Amino acid sequence: GQQVMQIPQYQHVQEGEDFTTYCNSSTTLSNIQWYKQRPGGHPVFLIQLVKSGEVKKQKRLTFQFGEAKKNSSLHITATQTTDVGTYFCAGTSGTYKYIFGTGTRLKVLA
Amino acid sequence: EAQVTQNPRYLITVTGKKLTVTCSQNMNHEYMSWYRQDPGLGLRQIYYSMNVEVTDKGDVPEGYKVSRKEKRNFPLILESPSPNQTSLYFCASSSTTGMGDTQYFGPGTRLTVL
Numbered sequence: 183g184q185q186v187m188q189i190p191q192y193q194h195v196q197e198g199e200d201f202t203t204y205c206n207s208s209t210t211l212s213n214i215q216w217y218k219q220r221p222g223g224h225p226v227f228l229i230q231l232v233k234s235g236e237v238k239k240q241k242r243l244t245f246q247f248g249e250a251k252k253n254s255s256l257h258i259t260a261t262q263t264t265d266v267g268t269y270f271c272a273g274t275s276g277t278y279k280y281i282f283g284t285g286t287r288l289k290v291l292a
Numbered sequence: 293e294a295q296v297t298q299n300p301r302y303l304i305t306v307t308g309k310k311l312t313v314t315c316s317q318n319m320n321h322e323y324m325s326w327y328r329q330d331p332g333l334g335l336r337q338i339y340y341s342m343n344v345e346v347t348d349k350g351d352v353p354e355g356y357k358v359s360r361k362e363k364r365n366f367p368l369i370l371e372s373p374s375p376n377q378t379s380l381y382f383c384a385s386s387s388t389t390g391m392g393d394t395q396y397f398g399p400g401t402r403l404t405v406l
Contacts, residue, residue, distance in 0.1 A: 183351070188334070215395075224382060224397040225335065270334060278342060279350055280325070280395070284334040 184209045186273055188283030196291050201258040203286035205271035212276050214247055214254045219285075220267040228256075228269075261290045294319045296398035298383050304404045305373055313368045313401050315383030323386045324366040325350070325395070326358065328379040335382065341366055373405040 185208045195201050205214065213232045217225040229238055231247035231254060238245045244257045254273075258265055271283040296317045305311055317324065325340040327350075337350030341360040355377055357369040366385075370377060380402050384395040 191332075224400050225384075225395075226397070227394045230394070272335075278323070278340055278348070280337050280340075281351070282327075282335040282337075284332065 184275060184281050186271060186281045186283040188271060188286055190286055191284065192287050192289070194289045194291060195261050197263060198260050201261050201265070201288055203256050203269050203271075203288075205254045205273075205283045207252045207273055207275075207281075209275050210251050211273035212251075214251075214271055214273045216245060216254075216256055217270045217272060218267050219270065223267075225270060258288075261288070263290050263292055266290050294396070296383055296385055296396050298381075298398040298401050300401060301399060302402050304406065306406050307374055308372050311370050311373060311403075313370075313381060313383075313403070315366045315368065315398060316364050317366075317383075317385040317396070318364065319385060319387070319396065320363065321385035321387050321396075322363070323393070324360065325384045326356070326366070326368045327382045327384065328352065328377075329382060329400075330379050338368070338381075373403075375405050377403065378405045379403060 187206045215230045216228040219225045229245050234251050235249045236247040242259045246255045268285045268287045270285045272280050299314045322343045326338040327335040329335050336352045338356050339358040341347040382400050383398040386393040386395045
């Protein structure tokens, strides 16, 4: 069945360093969404990408959708302690089923 | 305030004792969904519903039932819980049909089956 792999599983960075997480799907996606989950919290929607090659920015966060619509990345510039949490990607492939990546847990050291 | 609520938030039960986790949303969303979250496995979709009386299986539906009799409610039923259903459960809802729209998640229900 369809799978979405996300790497790395964990990332520890010093505050101010950059961070990137990658998602790779075994099938072509209709769209991809990114979520952030703080420790002890619930997933919170960050953004959705739909078009091949799409790039979107939210302040220090940059999201990309690959040309083949099978991969995506989230890049955070100059991390802050408020960026701590687990980042998930989630994609659909023309159905109403969401497949989530396994998540990347980010720890930011002050 | 727009929100998705779940009850109970925490539940410890024993194998075989039927239970229901309720989910309600006040945003008039058509699409609702249930996920379970387990360490190292991320979120996996159990069931989803595109509207009243319309439900379909997600990736891990075995051992679960759902119903959608009203637009705002989407309860998750475990007829005979087993220890491998110990998990953190999230309900989510979104507008339109849910394909490519923001999902709003509830606070989660931590279930332990002994």
